Amino acid sequence: MQDIDQRDRELLGALQGEIPLVSTPFAVVGQMIDMSEKEVIKRTERLKRDGIVKQISAQFDTRALGYRSCLVAARVHPDHIDERANVISAHPGVTQNYRRNHDLNLWFTIAVGPTSRAGLDRTIELLGEEAECDTIRRLPTLKTYKGSGYDAEHEVHGEFVMPSAAEIETVRLLQRDIPLQPRPFDVMARAASIAAEDLLAAARALQARGQMRKFTASIATRKPGFSASAMGVWIVPQEKADDFGAQMSQNRSVSHCYLRPTYDDWPYNLYTIVHGRSVDECESIINDLAIDTGLSDKQALYPTREYKKAKLSFFAREAEEWEAAHLPARAAAS
Secondary structure, three states: OOOOOOOHHHHHHOOOOOOOOOOOOOHHHHHHHOHHHHHHHHHHHHHHOOOOOOOOEEOOOOOOOOOOOEEEEEEEEEHHHHHHHHHOOOOOOEEEEEOOOOOOOOOEEEEEEEOOOOOHHHHHHHHHOEEEEEEEEEEOOOOOOOOOOOOOOOOOOOOOOOOHHHHHHHHHOOOOOOOOOOOOHHHHHHHOOHHHHHHHHHHHHHOOOOOEEEEEEOOOOOOOOOOOEEEEOOOHHHEEEEEEHHHHOOOEEEEEEEEOOOOEEEOOOEEEEEEEOOOHHHHHHHHHEEEEEEEEOEEOOOOEEEEEOOOOOOHHHHHHHHHHHHHHHHHOOO
16 A cells, blocks of 8 residues: 555545536546646545545435434344344345344344335334344434434424435435546446436535535545444433433543433433443443443443445335335235
8 A cells, every 4th residue: 555645635635525516526626736637536546446535426414315214123033143134134225234242132224215115114014024023123313412323213404305306316326436537427427328417417406405415535434443342222311311411422432322212121212332442341431431420220232243234325226126025025915
């Protein structure tokens, strides 16, 4: 890997900013930092080869696009967990799927779009039936104290606008890595048999409505030394959840902190994700949080196997195919 120089840093800064939605974006980026279009593309190619730049694409607002999502905890027979996990992972909207050290041993996150015929709740039911889950519990984010959480239950501010067919196709295209060529949007548009100016116009409309946040580069983040993580779950009085959530969020080792619903067989409502160099260090962090807050009703859940970890693909045709394959059969069985 070649060391990055000052010009690379300037380019990375520009690429992480707002890449303009114009026919020649790399030329405009070059103008920002006094670099030729050819050099911008050449350096970006090398930064991608070195794993520093992961992807250049649109960043979309999940809820603004009409997506609903949820964390789900399920109980399946331990002897069959691998095959049952594969059933869950086969749904295109499942982005994370882990085995954890608890009786509720399969935890996954799922998202469905506004065009879904089944909807979120029915999709979770279908997955629970197909994977033969003994128990399945929806655990949506009720409140976020720290970190991002696109599975929050609250609605998007403002009236939801369903993207047009052209805009949905634009979302499908622009969530992909763009080609490193002088006119990348022309290349993408030709592959989809649409005009480049129509693609860019649809992209600007999505951005104006807040459904597309920005077009930018995703940069690899390195956190050397942190190889373990744990989900600390806590029983907190509902009326004091905000106080404890705010207090725990101050801890530097806590990356995420959420409030989620409870069930008769699952009384934990506050969730903290912590990171450490080992499981023992994560356990120590959670114990320190217990001492600091005075809370004793807790558990530390660790991923013991990762079945799936993927980026959500918006308006994926595979999701439509999954529903087409599962909904008629289930309806007939009913």
